[in-house]
Amino acid sequence: MDANATTPLLPEVLETMRPFLLEQFGNASSIHQEGQQARSAVEHARGSVAQFLGCRPSEIVFTSGGTESDNLAVFGSVRAGDHVITSAVEHHAVLHAVERLSERGVDVEFLPVDGQGVLAAEDVRKALRPNTSLISVMMANNETGVLQPVEEIGRIAGEAGIRFHVDAVQAAGKIPIDVASIGCQLLSISGHKMHGPQGIGALFVRRSTRLEPLSAGGAHERQRRAGTENVAGIVGLGAAAEYAMCSGGAERMRSLRDRLETGLLACAGGVNGGEAARVPNTTNLWFRSLGSDSLDGEALVIALDLKGLAVSSGAACSSGANEPSHVLEAMGVTADRARSSLRFSLHRGTSEDEIDRAIELVTSQVTRMRELSVVTR
Amino acid sequence: MTILPAKLPGTPIAVAMSGGVDSSTVAAMLKREGHELVGLTMQLWNQRRLAGQEGMPEQVQGRCCSIDDVYDARRVAEMLAIPYYVVNHQERFERDVIRPFVEEYLAGRTPIPCSLCNNHLKFDQLLLTARQIGAEQIATGHYARNEYDPERGRWILKRPADASKDQTYFLFGLTQEQLSRTLFPLGGFTKPEVRELARGYGLALATKADSQEICFIPGGDYKHFIDAYLEEQGEVVPDTAGELVSVGGEARGHHAGIHNFTVGQRKGLGLASPSPLYVISIDSERKQVTVGTEQELQRESLRAQRLNWISIAGLEGEMRAQVKIRHRHDPAWATLRTTGADEVEVRFDEPVRAVTPGQAAVFYLEDEVVGGGWIV
Numbered sequence: 001m002d003a004n005a006t007t008p009l010l011p012e013v014l015e016t017m018r019p020f021l022l023e024q025f026g027n028a029s030s031i032h033q034e035g036q037q038a039r040s041a042v043e044h045a046r047g048s049v050a051q052f053l054g055c056r057p058s059e060i061v062f063t064s065g066g067t068e069s070d071n072l073a074v075f076g077s078v079r080a081g082d083h084v085i086t087s088a089v090e091h092h093a094v095l096h097a098v099e100r101l102s103e104r105g106v107d108v109e110f111l112p113v114d115g116q117g118v119l120a121a122e123d124v125r126k127a128l129r130p131n132t133s134l135i136s137v138m139m140a141n142n143e144t145g146v147l148q149p150v151e152e153i154g155r156i157a158g159e160a161g162i163r164f165h166v167d168a169v170q171a172a173g174k175i176p177i178d179v180a181s182i183g184c185q186l187l188s189i190s191g192h193k194m195h196g197p198q199g200i201g202a203l204f205v206r207r208s209t210r211l212e213p214l215s216a217g218g219a220h221e222r223q224r225r226a227g228t229e230n231v232a233g234i235v236g237l238g239a240a241a242e243y244a245m246c247s248g249g250a251e252r253m254r255s256l257r258d259r260l261e262t263g264l265l266a267c268a269g270g271v272n273g274g275e276a277a278r279v280p281n282t283t284n285l286w287f288r289s290l291g292s293d294s295l296d297g298e299a300l301v302i303a304l305d306l307k308g309l310a311v312s313s314g315a316a317c318s319s320g321a322n323e324p325s326h327v328l329e330a331m332g333v334t335a336d337r338a339r340s341s342l343r344f345s346l347h348r349g350t351s352e353d354e355i356d357r358a359i360e361l362v363t364s365q366v367t368r369m370r371e372l373s374v375v376t377r
Numbered sequence: 378m379t380i381l382p383a384k385l386p387g388t389p390i391a392v393a394m395s396g397g398v399d400s401s402t403v404a405a406m407l408k409r410e411g412h413e414l415v416g417l418t419m420q421l422w423n424q425r426r427l428a429g430q431e432g433m434p435e436q437v438q439g440r441c442c443s444i445d446d447v448y449d450a451r452r453v454a455e456m457l458a459i460p461y462y463v464v465n466h467q468e469r470f471e472r473d474v475i476r477p478f479v480e481e482y483l484a485g486r487t488p489i490p491c492s493l494c495n496n497h498l499k500f501d502q503l504l505l506t507a508r509q510i511g512a513e514q515i516a517t518g519h520y521a522r523n524e525y526d527p528e529r530g531r532w533i534l535k536r537p538a539d540a541s542k543d544q545t546y547f548l549f550g551l552t553q554e555q556l557s558r559t560l561f562p563l564g565g566f567t568k569p570e571v572r573e574l575a576r577g578y579g580l581a582l583a584t585k586a587d588s589q590e591i592c593f594i595p596g597g598d599y600k601h602f603i604d605a606y607l608e609e610q611g612e613v614v615p616d617t618a619g620e621l622v623s624v625g626g627e628a629r630g631h632h633a634g635i636h637n638f639t640v641g642q643r644k645g646l647g648l649a650s651p652s653p654l655y656v657i658s659i660d661s662e663r664k665q666v667t668v669g670t671e672q673e674l675q676r677e678s679l680r681a682q683r684l685n686w687i688s689i690a691g692l693e694g695e696m697r698a699q700v701k702i703r704h705r706h707d708p709a710w711a712t713l714r715t716t717g718a719d720e721v722e723v724r725f726d727e728p729v730r731a732v733t734p735g736q737a738a739v740f741y742l743e744d745e746v747v748g749g750g751w752i753v
């Protein structure tokens with residue numbers, strides 16, 4: 001139950017990809033027939049993704065995933081001496097990118113969020129400076145699912161004439177995205193968070209937005225992303241976008257998520273960001289041990305995994321161990337409570353049975369850990 | 378007659394995996410015996426934290442929690458098809474091992490981080506994590522033996538078959554509860570035999586080098602580590618420079634800080650003398666380091682506090698035991714006598730060299746660990 005990490009590739013998506021991994025192995029830049037077939041498939045997918053985001057096909061740049069899309073948006077937009085506004089709860093793909101910029105003479109401002117994890121759009125307006133060149137704010141948070149007021153921020157950015165990037169990786173496939181109503185110039189999505197394959201993503205780049213490419217090489221993707229196209233991946237992303245537009249499973253996910261949340265609140269201390277508007281698939285709960293002690297979330301994750309339930313807590317560091325969550329910290333959650341917090345995230349295929357089994361497993365494991373804390377204290 | 382710890386059926390055994398030969402061999406051995414296992418590696422310290430600070434290496438090739446070691450452990454777990462997890466105990470390690478390590482040196486003592494890590498991390502936090510995830514026992518690659526004696530009703534920690542690898546000195550702090558849940562599968566093997574076993578199990582790391590130095594100080598330069606750590610913490614490195622004095626109290630010179638010294642040290646005194654001079658004692662309050670001859674380094678007794686008893690419930694009156702005062706020390710016969718709540722006096726039959734505050738005094742009877750305490 002960790003769909004915000006990745007979602008299963010849909011069989012029908014795989015079917016659309018298969019020919020391009022096997023017999024139709026053309027390079028989309030070649031002039032011959034094989035190449036033209038690949039090109040045609042890429043452009044068909046571009047059309048699907050454009051429709052999915054409400055933009056023109058020519059405004060879609062295919063990348064290797066969410067991280068590259070975010071990096072391209074950030075590094076491609078900013079120069080030394082600029083001022084950048086972002087939030088404290090962004091994904092590391094944005095946070096670490098702007099941190100690197102700040103080492104190169106860019107002034108980066110991390111706006112705080114409230115106790116529910118929401119950024120105040122007015123704070124963005126107040127933070128604007130004459131040399132502000134980019135505002136980058138996520139649409140939905142990966143850990144809590146909390147939504148940011150991107151349309152409001154888009155209006156503020158538009159009035160000030162400042163470029164606005166939206167990391168929509170965790171929103172795509174869960175809520176509708178329309179780049180026109182957001183009013184952004186740049187928006188990132190990733191294939192594998194929406195039942196497409198891993199290793200493919202896209203960046204919406206509004207027409208006439210100047211963007212410095214990350215890599216030097218061929219003239220692919222309108223000179224914005226050098227490198228031979230990942231044809232099968234692009235086709236898969238296109239198919240995943242089409243599926244997301246027609247499947248309409250969001251309400252079902254919401255009701256299952258709510259059922260999970262209600263079931264778990266019998267033993268959980270509460271929901272992090274539970275009072276904010278959220279994507280329909282995510283809940284982030286914290287668990288109390290006995291008295292005021294918090295439960296060890298890391299042990300809880302492992303114990304549940306050994307019983308066949310995959311959930312996550314915090315972010316993984318290079319060794320694979322858990323690191324404290326910067327998102328919960330920015331929300332003012334105590335370190336203890338953050339350590340006891342678990343993220344459950346559903347995908348469109350999650351079943352009612354899985355939800356009920358999850359409630360049962362978590363409840364019995366939390367009970368077990370509480371009993372143990374009595375014995376070992 | 379003693380009983381080896383039984384491997385409880387029905388619950389997995391948690392194997393503490395470091396990515397080294399010993400713990401990997403333990404995992405392979407238990408797997409071959411058919412036990413259900415869970416591999417756990419503790420992330421204890423981030424080497425990059427102090428990398429590049431003054432006196433600290435720029436590139437981290439260290440052994441502690443390096444990505445390479447985790448990679449090795451993970452590969453072994455994959456090969457054995459056992460679930461494997463890295464657990465983050467960095468905060469606890471900093472609080473219970475790094476901090477005391479720094480503070481002990483600044484107080485003129487010579488700490489043993491491995492014992493602290495065993496007491497507070499491996500056999501406490503890791504065992505707790507193991508139990509929380511449903512494993513009732515942990516197995517480690519330590520060279521030691523652990524048996525239950527029904528007559529005494531106690532768990533007994535014993536020296537291993539390979540005397541040159543004996544790690545019981547670092548394990549004297551284990552409680553009965555901890556011992557009852559711990560397996561030391563390598564206790565009956567020598568290191569060459571373990572390498573042979575590792576080869577037999579097809580472990581690619583059978584020839585991997587042993588770890589030597591303190592795991593969180595690659596290169597072993599603890600003085601620079603202390604400076605770098607305090608600086609990172611935004612704390613002032615206390616000025617502990619002072620005088621070098623003779624045993625009689627006369628001034629012999631100056632030193633740059635007491636944490637540069639350990640009892641018995643000969644190098645780095647910067648004194649000219651016809652006969653070799655050694656650090657005899659360190660007075661942290663007066664910032665004085667007393668130097669003297671080999672003869673003056675001999676001690677007939679010591680006091681140990683914060684005791685832990687293993688083969689006996691506690692000491693009443695006196696007892697005879699062999700006492701080890703540092704890891705590389707042949708145990709010396711002595712008489713132990715209770716001199717206070719949680720304190721014993723150890724009186725040696727023959728004087729011993731360089732009794733060092735901060736180290737452990739571990740009491741043995743033949744191959745059993747009776748108990749131990751911290752030298753004050």
